[in-house]
Amino acid sequence: MLSTFFMKEFLQQPWPWYVAGGFIGLIVPILLVLGNKHFGISANLRHACAACFPGKISFFQYNWKKESWNLFFAGGILIGAAIAAFGIPDPNPVIVHPELVTELKAYGITDYSSMVPKELVSWSSLFSVRGMIMMIGGGFLVGFGSRYAGGCTSGHAIMGLANLQWPSLIATCCFMAGGFLMANLILPFIMKL
Amino acid sequence: MNKVQPEIITDFEVRSLDTMCVNESEQQHPWWYNFKYLAVGILFGIVFVKAEIISWFRMQEMFRFQRFHMYGVIGTAVVVAAISILLIKKYKVKTIHGEEIHFTPKKFNRGQIIGGLIFGLGWALTGACPGPIFAQIGMGITVMVVVLLSAIAGTWVYGYFREKLPH
Numbered sequence: 304m305l306s307t308f309f310m311k312e313f314l315q316q317p318w319p320w321y322v323a324g325g326f327i328g329l330i331v332p333i334l335l336v337l338g339n340k341h342f343g344i345s346a347n348l349r350h351a352c353a354a355c356f357p358g359k360i361s362f363f364q365y366n367w368k369k370e371s372w373n374l375f376f377a378g379g380i381l382i383g384a385a386i387a388a389f390g391i392p393d394p395n396p397v398i399v400h401p402e403l404v405t406e407l408k409a410y411g412i413t414d415y416s417s418m419v420p421k422e423l424v425s426w427s428s429l430f431s432v433r434g435m436i437m438m439i440g441g442g443f444l445v446g447f448g449s450r451y452a453g454g455c456t457s458g459h460a461i462m463g464l465a466n467l468q469w470p471s472l473i474a475t476c477c478f479m480a481g482g483f484l485m486a487n488l489i490l491p492f493i494m495k496l
Numbered sequence: 497m498n499k500v501q502p503e504i505i506t507d508f509e510v511r512s513l514d515t516m517c518v519n520e521s522e523q524q525h526p527w528w529y530n531f532k533y534l535a536v537g538i539l540f541g542i543v544f545v546k547a548e549i550i551s552w553f554r555m556q557e558m559f560r561f562q563r564f565h566m567y568g569v570i571g572t573a574v575v576v577a578a579i580s581i582l583l584i585k586k587y588k589v590k591t592i593h594g595e596e597i598h599f600t601p602k603k604f605n606r607g608q609i610i611g612g613l614i615f616g617l618g619w620a621l622t623g624a625c626p627g628p629i630f631a632q633i634g635m636g637i638t639v640m641v642v643v644l645l646s647a648i649a650g651t652w653v654y655g656y657f658r659e660k661l662p663h
Contacts, residue, residue: 314546320565323547324572330540331573332580335597336589337532338523342577345626348651362655375530377630379537380544384634387545399553400562418551419623419637426639437621442629442643444618446650449626451611451661453602456625459612460570465577466599474608479559481616486559490620 314391317398331465340372343458345449347377410494432496452477523593544631552623559620605663611654618650 334340350367357363396415399407407413407420414421428434449455452474454463460478463471544550549569558566583589584597591597619625622643624632629647632640654661 318543318547320547320568321572323543323549324569325576326539326543327569327573328576328580330536331577332584333536334533335581335584336591337536338525338529338593339591339595339597340533341600344630345651348626348648349655351648352652352655356652358656360652360655360658362658363652371527372530372533376533376537376540377627379534379539380541380627380630381537381634382534383538383541383543384545384550384631385541385636386538387542388635391546393546397548397551397553400557400560403553403556403560403562415553417637418545418548418553418635419632420552424552424623424637424639429639429642438639438643439646441618441621442646443650443653444614445622445624445626445629445643446618446647446652447654448611448613448615448618448650449647450651450654451607452615453605453607453611455615455627456570456619457627459608461573461577463602464574465581466602467578468602470602470604470608473604474612477609477612478616478619481613481618482555482559482620483616484613485617485620486556489617493621 311391315393317393327461328465331462334376338372340376341458342462343373343454344377344380345446345455345458346370347373348446349450350374433493436493436496448481523595525593540627541631541634544628545635550624550628550631550635555620555623607661607663610662 331342334342349363350370350373352360353363353365353367397418399415412420412422422428423434423437425434429438445455452459454471454474456478459471459474464475547569548554549566554563554566557563581599585599589597615625622629624640624643626647629640629644633644
C-alpha cells in the first residue's frame, strides 16, 4: 500500500528534466530498431496534405500510406497525453517563474490551472484579435516553417543534432532565434491587442 | 513489376526532399505492424504531459532564460540519442526485422535558416511545436485542433509556393 502511494505521488508530480530527456532520447533508437524509422513529427502535417488535398502540387504527390507509421506515432502521442492527463493527473497549478507571472498579469493572464493560459488558448478567445493571431497565425507559422526548414524540434533539434548533422544545428539555432524574437520583442505587442 | 517502379521513384523523391521524418525501411509489412509506433507514441505522449513539455508557460520561460527545464530536456535527449546512434553505428545493430539501419545525411539549404526562423516565431507564439499540439488535443485542450488545422494549412501553402521560395 505504502509503495503504491509513493509510486502514485512520484508519477503525479512533474517529472524532472533528466527523466523526460532520457525517455525522449531513447525514442530515437527504439524507432530505429523497430523498423528504421527516423524520429520526427512535423512530416505528419505533410502526410495530411498528401492524403486530403494534394491538388496538383508535386510536393504532395507521394505514397503517404507508406509513411503512415508517422500518423500512428502521432496518434499514440494523443492517446498517451490523454492517459497522463486523465489517469495520473497533477492537481497542482503550474509553477511559473515569478517574473513571467508579473509580466503575464499585465496582460490579464492569471489562470495557471491548465498547461496553457486559458485566457489565451481557448475557444472563447479564438475570436479575439490576440487569440486569433496566436492560434491561427502561430499554427500557420509552425506548419509553414517546419516544412520549409525540413523538420521541427524532433527531426532537427533531437534527431539531427544526435546524428551530428550540422544543417540541423543551423536549423535549431534559427528555431531558438525565432523563439527569442517572438517571446521577447513581438509577443508583448500581440498581448496588448 | 511495372506497378512497383513508380512507387520507388516517388519514395526516393520524398527522401531527397526532406531526409528527416521519413520511412527509411524498404520492407513491406501489414498495416497493423504500425501499432508498435502507436505504442512508442503513447510513451512519448505520457512524457510530454508529465514533464510539462507541452506547457505554454514552460516555452515562454525557455525563451526568456527563466528556467533550465526545457534546455535540460532537449539536451539530455540529444545526448542519450547521440550515444544510442553511435552504438548502433559501431555495432551495426539491425532492426528487429533484420534490416540494416540507415542514416541519411542532411543537406544544407537556406530553408533551414528562413524556415527555421519562421518556425521559431510560431513555436513561441503557440507555445507548441508539432508533437505537443497532438498531446494538447489529447489532454482535452480541444481548441488546439484549430492550431493543428492551421499548421496543416501552413504546410500546404509552403508546398504550393515551394518552387518560388529560396532554398
